[in-house]
Amino acid sequence: QVQLVESGGGLVQxxxxxxxxxxxSGFTSSIDAMGWFRQAQGKDRDFVAAITWRGRATYYRDPxxxxxxxxxxxxxxxxxxxxxxxxxxxxxxxxxxxVRRGPYYDDQNEYDYWGQGTQVTVSS
Numbered sequence: 001q002v003q004l005v006e007s008g009g010g011l012v013q014x015x016x017x018x019x020x021x022x023x024x025s026g027f028t029s030s031i032d033a034m035g036w037f038r039q040a041q042g043k044d045r046d047f048v049a050a051i052t053w054r055g056r057a058t059y060y061r062d063p064x065x066x067x068x069x070x071x072x073x074x075x076x077x078x079x080x081x082x083x084x085x086x087x088x089x090x091x092x093x094x095x096x097x098x099v100r101r102g103p104y105y106d107d108q109n110e111y112d113y114w115g116q117g118t119q120v121t122v123s124s
Contacts, residue, residue: 038093
C-alpha cells in the first residue's frame with residue numbers, strides 16, 4: 001500500500017504562484033509514476049501532469065505546459081507541482097496519485113493510489 005498526502009493549497013490571486021507537495025509513504029518502491037489531477041466543481045477530474053518515479057520523464061496536459069512544472073525529490077518521497085501565473089480557471093481540488101505500472105500516465109483509471117486532495121482557489 002502507498003499513502004499520499006497533499007499540501008500547499010490555498011487562496012491566491014490571479015497571477016500568483018503556488019507550489020503543491022505530495023508526500024508518499026508505505027511501499028513506495030512499487031511506484032512507477034506519480035501524477036497530479038484536478039477537479040473543478042461540477043466538472044470531471046482532469047489530468048494535470050505526471051512524472052516517472054525512477055526516471056525523469058514528465059508529462060503535461062498541453063494547455064498547462066509552461067505554467068505548471070512537476071518535479072520530485074526521491075530522497076524525501078515527495079512530488080511537487082509548481083503553478084505559476086495562476087488563473088481563476090485553475091480553481092479546483094488538486095489530487096496526487098500514484099501508479100504501479102504505466103505507460104498511460106494521463107489516464108486516471110490507471111492510477112492505484114490517491115491522496116485526499118487539496119483545494120486551490122484563484123480569485124480574479
